[in-house]
Structures are given as structure tokens and as C-alpha cells.
Amino acid sequence: MLRYFLYFWLGLLLIAKSYAEPDFTIAKLSSKMTAYYHIHQQDMHFENKAYRLFIAEPKQQSKPLPVLYLLDGNAHFSLAVNAVNPDLPLPLIVGIGYVSDNAYSINERRRDYTFAVQDETFKNGGGAADFLRFIQTEVKPYIEQHYRIHNKKQHFFGHSFGGLFGLYILFHQPNLFQYYTLASPSLWWGKGEFLPKKSDWIAHKPEYILITLGEYEEFPEKDPQITSEQKQRIQQRQQIRPFNAEQLSEKLKSQGNNAHFLWILNKNHGNSIPEAIKYSVELIQK
Known part of the structure; x- marks a missing residue:
């Protein structure tokens, strides 16, 4: 029995790596977009931890810039820059990442x-x-x-x-941030204890x-590429979360928040990332 529970919890903790992994290659910045942006990096240290900021600054700017801060900056920064529509006002883009050549640390x-x-x-x-204190006292200043x-x-x-951490900031x-x-979001973390x-x-x-949320995250049985082991792990995660992402949106809306939910169709946990970033970039360019 003890061995069963050890395997059960190990499976939960391996979900982020074992099911529908994100692309662990870092997308190249589009030459089209580097014509519009200056690209910078800035290493920072906070309480014996090392971080790296990836910064895209519009070359032409006449007004204060809206700014998009992204977590997992090593991987997500270039996706965000490449998603920008150069025909609309350009935002400042800041990827918060790690001093590493890996896409994800x-x-x-x-x-x-x-959450603790x-x-x-x-x-x-x-x-x-x-980490919130780092962003508040070091990154944003x-x-x-x-x-x-x-x-x-x-x-x-x-x-x-990173989506879970967004909830931590909101709480x-x-x-x-305003948007x-x-x-x-990894709502299974802590079995709802974070609420x-x-x-x-x-x-x-x-x-x-x-x-x-990617459609296949909630309905893994629809994913033509999923294995039985992956499906089982997703179902284990679903059993311990307090609610799903769509229900979270409804709960926030019922509390007076301007919350919206969007399905990313035919996508899983990993390959839904570029589209999610695209929607975020579209929002900042409105």
C-alpha cells in the first residue's frame, strides 16, 4: 500500500515533465521583429539566486510603453516578441528567466x-x-x-x-499588474490548500x-497522441485539484473580477503555449 501511494504522488510530481511537455528548444527571434526592437539581457541576483531578464525595447517610441512581463523568460521571450504585430503600437517585453541556456529551468x-x-x-x-518580492523590489524598479x-x-x-504564480500575485x-x-495554471498544486x-x-x-487552457488538458481522451500512462497521470491530477481552469474563471467573475476564459482547441499542456502567448500579446496591443 505504501509503495502504491509513493508511486501515485511521484506520478503527480512528474506531470509537468511527463505529459505534453513544452518545446524545450528556444525559438529564434524573427529577423523581422529585431528590425523593430533593441534586444537586451540583464543578469540579476537576489538572495543567492541568479536570474536573467530578457528585454525587447521598441526602437521607435513616442509615448510611455505598455509592458508585458513573462515568466519562463528563456523560452517565452522570443515567442512573445515574434507574436507582436509591428503595425500596431509596440509594447516593451520583459522575460523573467534564469542564467541558463535551457528553455526551462x-x-x-x-x-x-x-505556493508554500x-x-x-x-x-x-x-x-x-x-519570488514575488524579487519582482516587486528588483525587477519592476x-x-x-x-x-x-x-x-x-x-x-x-x-x-x-507560472499561471499558478499569477494567482499568487492576485491573492x-x-x-x-493591471492585466x-x-x-x-497548475491548480492541482497543494490539493487546493493555496486557496x-x-x-x-x-x-x-x-x-x-x-x-x-488547452482542450486536451481537460479532455485527454480526445488527444490522438496521448498514451494510457499519460492519460492516467492527467486524471490523477484532476482528482486532487479544487476545480478546473474554466471554473476558476467563473469563480473569479462571481467575485466581481473582469475574468475571461478561453479554450485553445486541439492543443495540450505544452503545445498550447504559443497561442496563449499570442492572445496575451494581442491583449496588450489593443
């Missing part, structure tokens, strides 16, 4: 993006409070000091654990919350 993102919970199964995460940004048009994007420091895209006890979860209502 698996251990670091689990450490930084997840009591269940020992989730002991390898729980650093969201520290740096960007605001070096770039002319629009303070009322600050957008956040996070996928998977603890919601006015840090949020939570893509495929606030108060009835109104978000004290300061942001302008807009977009929650996206």
Missing part, C-alpha cells in the same frame, strides 16, 4: 512559482513569496528606472506553474484576467 521554476503548502508531497516548491513605461498598462503572463499583491494571463480562506479572494480588482 525545471527545479528553479518549481521552487519560485509555487503543508503537504510534504509538495515540499520541493513553495518559494512564491520570495529596474524596468521603471531604465524604460519609460505606462504605469496603468502592465501585463503579466505565466504558464503552468497577495494584485495591483502589481493578467494565466495559461494552463484563500476569505470569500473575496482578490482585494484590488485588476483591469482584466484571461485564463486559457
